[in-house]
Amino acid sequence: MAVTGVLRPGHVALRVLELEPAVKHYRDVLGLEEVTRDDQGRVFFKAWDEHDHHSVVLREADEAGMDYMGWKVDSPATLKKLASDVEQSGLCTDLSWIPAGEHPATGERFRFTIPTGHVMELFAEKGIVGNNCGTDGENTNPNPWPDGMKGIAPSRFDHCLLYGDDLDGTVKLFTEVLGFGLAEQVMAGEDKSFMIGAFLSCSNKAHDVAFIRQPVKGKFHHASFELGSWEKVLRAGDILSRTKTSIDIGPTRHGITRGETIYFFDPSGNRNEVFSGGYIYYPDKPTITWWDVELGPAIFYHDRKLNEAFLSVFT
Numbered sequence: 001m002a003v004t005g006v007l008r009p010g011h012v013a014l015r016v017l018e019l020e021p022a023v024k025h026y027r028d029v030l031g032l033e034e035v036t037r038d039d040q041g042r043v044f045f046k047a048w049d050e051h052d053h054h055s056v057v058l059r060e061a062d063e064a065g066m067d068y069m070g071w072k073v074d075s076p077a078t079l080k081k082l083a084s085d086v087e088q089s090g091l092c093t094d095l096s097w098i099p100a101g102e103h104p105a106t107g108e109r110f111r112f113t114i115p116t117g118h119v120m121e122l123f124a125e126k127g128i129v130g131n132n133c134g135t136d137g138e139n140t141n142p143n144p145w146p147d148g149m150k151g152i153a154p155s156r157f158d159h160c161l162l163y164g165d166d167l168d169g170t171v172k173l174f175t176e177v178l179g180f181g182l183a184e185q186v187m188a189g190e191d192k193s194f195m196i197g198a199f200l201s202c203s204n205k206a207h208d209v210a211f212i213r214q215p216v217k218g219k220f221h222h223a224s225f226e227l228g229s230w231e232k233v234l235r236a237g238d239i240l241s242r243t244k245t246s247i248d249i250g251p252t253r254h255g256i257t258r259g260e261t262i263y264f265f266d267p268s269g270n271r272n273e274v275f276s277g278g279y280i281y282y283p284d285k286p287t288i289t290w291w292d293v294e295l296g297p298a299i300f301y302h303d304r305k306l307n308e309a310f311l312s313v314f315t
Contacts, residue, residue: 003074005082005179006202009209010072010123011054011103012160012223015061015315016268019043022058025266029243030225030274031151032056035129036104044104046129047225048146049155053105053127056157056223064268065315066220068119069160069209070109071178071202072126079124082178083110086122091115091173100125114173116164117217152236154225154274161210163219163314170211171198183207183281184256188292196292199256206257206278219314222263222271229276230260236274240264249307253277255298256290263310270315 016022023043026032032045035054044054052072059067073079086092092112098121100108105127113119133142164170174180183206186197199207212221227233233251240247240262248271250262259278265271290298297304 003203005073005078006122007072007074008203009055009069009157009159010052010126011057011070012157013042013057013059013067013069014220014223014266014270015063015065015067016058016266016270017060017062017064018267019058019060021267022060025245026056026058027150029151029239029245030272031149031153038104047154047156048149049131049133050157051128051130053129054103057103063315064270066118066160066162066218066223066270068111068121069162070121070123073122073124076107076124079108079110079122082122085177086110086112086173089173089177091169091177094119105129113218114164115166115169116162116211117166117219118162118164118170119218152225152227152232152239152274154227156226158205158224158226158275159208159210160223161212161221163212163214163221164217165213165215167195167198167211167213171195171200174200174209178202180208181281181283181285182287183285184288184290186212186256186290186292186295186298192289192291197256197290201281204280204282206259206281214314216314220270221314222273224273224275227274227276233260233262233274233276237262248313249300249310252300254300255294256288268315269313271313 045056094113098109107125109121109123111121130138132146135141180200184199196213199210246265248263257278259275261275
């Protein structure tokens, strides 16, 4: 499949209550690489197998949560085209261009607020720093992983789950304007026609972003990072226990996406996930539908019961 247009999640910018405890969590427990800090006091990280300069941004603030999520597109021409399409759709507010260099090693970004109240941005250019696996040049004769990894050590930032009110407008934006596919949906109501959850993919992953309908705007449920195997998810549980990190739930399996998972919190209360598995998604794959009465196994397949804290705690 030729992946064009929006390629993948490029970065997530998170607010934390105290910077240095958060840095220790994301660097030493989660195991991301600290790349740089800027004169605004922000700290930039990447996962080991990401070649782009950064994928996670932390800044200290009075309230935890997500500032914005960035999406990498395939070219500057696509960036201009999608920016125009977003503007003409009439679905978004607060449209603006962020100049090149405002994020280190990053080109200009087009920022907008989507119907659920979340701030999104598109960009085409970010510096390549590599993954330190090559033995003769960055991508020549590489080893399967680099030396010196810390903590859980996910391979990439993978997706976010977000809460907001206008799910219909946001799904319309992502599917009709940005070109995402609807991989899975959760439906409610007597005739099962009221969408309460949407799992959207711009690639061949089970989802690149997901939204749950809630009577709030712009809320953050979790940022997720990929591990590669169930064994690594179990190892992540061991690391979280020995570092006394607050575990939310897991290890377990989702019905939605089929992924194996464990959830935990950073020191500010932002939820993280590490996961493995999930099916391959192609644009011609029929949308999987879950009914709200089956939400237990949809979210936690093993015990088939809802965890109210999992649904109600967000930043």
